[in-house]
Amino acid sequence: MKFPIFLDNMSTTRVDPRVLEEMLPYFSEEYGNAASRNHPYGWKAESKVDESRTRISQLIHCDPKEIVFTSGGTESCNLALKGICEIYREKGDHLIVGATEHRAVIDTTRRLERSGFRVTYLPVDKTGLADLEALKREITDKTILIALMYGNHEIGTIHPVTEIGKIAKERGILYFCDAAASQGYIPIDVEAMGIDLLALSAHKIYGPKGIGALYVRKKNPRVRLAPILDGGGAERGMRSGTLNVPAIVGFGKACELALAEMETERERLWKLNEKLRTAIESSLDYVHLNGHPTQRLPNILNMSLEFVEGESILMGINDIAVSSGSACTTATLEPSYVLIALGAGVELAHTSIRFSFGRFNTEEEIDFTAKRVVQTITRLREMSPLYDMAKEGIDLKNVTWKRE
Amino acid sequence: MSYSQKVLDHFNHPRNIGSFEKNEKNVGTGIVGAPECGDVMKLQIKVENDVIVDARFKTFGCGSAIASSSLATEWMKGRTINEAFQIKNTEIVKELSLPPVKIHCSVLAEDAIKAAVEDYRKKKVAGV
Structure with missing residues (x-):
């Protein structure tokens, strides 16, 4: 690899x-x-x-x-x-x-x-x-x-x-x-x-x-x-x-x-997509798919991994090149307006990560990625005060936060 | 954007992750930030005779926010609460070589230090 x-x-x-x-x-x-x-x-x-x-x-x-x-x-x-x-x-x-x-x-x-x-x-x-x-x-x-x-x-x-x-x-x-x-x-x-x-x-x-x-x-x-x-x-x-x-x-x-290989490639990319999604979902709690479950491009998997900020995820999985909708990763320092438009709160954008697959990606790479993501999220959640609060049953929406 | 060696070191080997029982009388807790802003920092101090004998943090935020809070716990340990209260965000910026877009991470850390010290002082005055 x-x-x-x-x-x-x-x-x-x-x-x-x-x-x-x-x-x-x-x-x-x-x-x-x-x-x-x-x-x-x-x-x-x-x-x-x-x-x-x-x-x-x-x-x-x-x-x-x-x-x-x-x-x-x-x-x-x-x-x-x-x-x-x-x-x-x-x-x-x-x-x-x-x-x-x-x-x-x-x-x-x-x-x-x-x-x-x-x-x-x-x-x-x-x-x-x-x-x-x-x-x-x-x-x-x-x-x-x-x-x-x-x-x-x-x-x-x-x-x-x-x-x-x-x-x-x-x-x-x-x-x-x-x-x-x-x-x-x-x-x-x-x-x-x-x-x-x-x-x-x-x-x-x-x-x-x-x-x-x-x-x-x-x-x-x-x-x-x-x-x-x-x-x-x-x-x-x-x-x-x-x-x-x-x-x-x-x-x-x-x-x-692209035209000649579309049908076979589409199927292959979906397989990689589903493989990564199910691997992450089966190992971590508080994860959400962003986008449509089926009416979706075969090469995009966008997930929010709650209680962990996107830029820190990218930093944690630095041997994998991906992108995030988190404010800290954009040139404008604004969280992704696409994710905000989905109406589930801006936290969704801050904790999002977009995997996009292509012709040259292999199953082996997906296996490695799944393992690395789970490892990193687990480590970062150990540092996350929000994960603790969620585990204690506190609804974060009812907390009064001290904003800067 | 590339990160400074010190930020990477704190991010990969964070110091003093964890929590103290927040109801204990010699513990001060400061929680600042908000999930919708993309960063929440929790700093806790354990105080004996006005000296911070131990510190812990938990942070939701970018790598620089995690590094700033990790560094803050290191710096607080061994200082008196009055000395810790004087820690300036600019010192954190300098130590971690934070770029301008990450200065707010250091501000948050300074706020968290102050909030933890104030929480401890309040408890002491109330005599709980």
Whole structure:
């Protein structure tokens, strides 16, 4: 086993050697600009880019021409939201956005609010599922866009996108779906799901960092989008800038592999997921699964291990790379808003830990991790005044705390 | 963020974990922080002739909070309660090389020391 064991595949993944191999020539021999129309260097680059476009389109069931390359998931979300708002402003000024969306969506809609748009943040239930009845109620004749992700990046809960797409279509509203966390792990069919815009990212599926895409529907309806970058009008005028050919090649290959291996990999990842969950649950008390028990991405296991703070858990299991929703582990020093949105109290976030599995993880690594987690939590709980209190039968909610 | 050697040492080998019977008359207990803030510190002192002869802690919090309370128990032992009351959070910051985002851990430790000493003083005055 290689240490630290990498169980943080939702943050990023290792580039698959098959992906890297396919990329390499496009740094050296085949360095043409895909926009050069008058010589073989350009032609070769363009034809390889087209092949990648096709591979990506096959993963999500769209026309290759509907793929717009961006620098990654964050840019795709920005482009979708800002691009739609600029074009459709005349039609309406209201957006409906999931409360547990990625920061690339939430921070963007916060900015849009400052420039005059009205945004409704749709609450989720305790498993992280959006309330679709509330969605229907919140729609007004000024609503131009619904933004609800597919699988959630922190807890893995999978939204019923087909139903959401249907609601959007019935009311003539565009549906933007962020699939950066779920692409390649569960099937996507933008046609069947009624999705109008879809955000993708390569480095979550063993492709390189710095490349992503936005699917933009071409018909029924034809979605129009204002660019956020000006300069030359590449990508059907929606995203200027010289195409990052090697990265695009890697992205295409990564999609091809993800599609080919999805079924077997999905099953394997669920097995690892369940193995770790049951090992932890059978050895420790006061543990909770965060997210939906079954309607969840196969590669995410988010648990709260009560009475032990997340950063201390990470420090205790320092030979395993994972992440936590605890305030102490975030750049903003705010606990995870995704976990808070589940409504079970902020303590849930402080004591949370997210394991995310990937193609290169083995059963042996999971066994090691389970043992290490149980050991560490047991040790840290011996130091925890809260664990003592819980054991004495004191309800922590009824205690008066001396806050700083 | 990487941790200083001293923080790691206290985290991996915490000193004086445990509890004293809080109703004993020569024991002072200080509990500060709140679960929803992500840290709760419990410091206890055992006092004889105004000298802290033993100290214990239990902490829910990050590694720096655990290290700060572990260090606090070490520093309190052997001091008089008046001396312990003078321990400043800045001394803890310096000793553990805490980065700015972790200063609140040292503040919490200072508060816990003061709370434990005050609890002991109150008991003494009440004569329980």
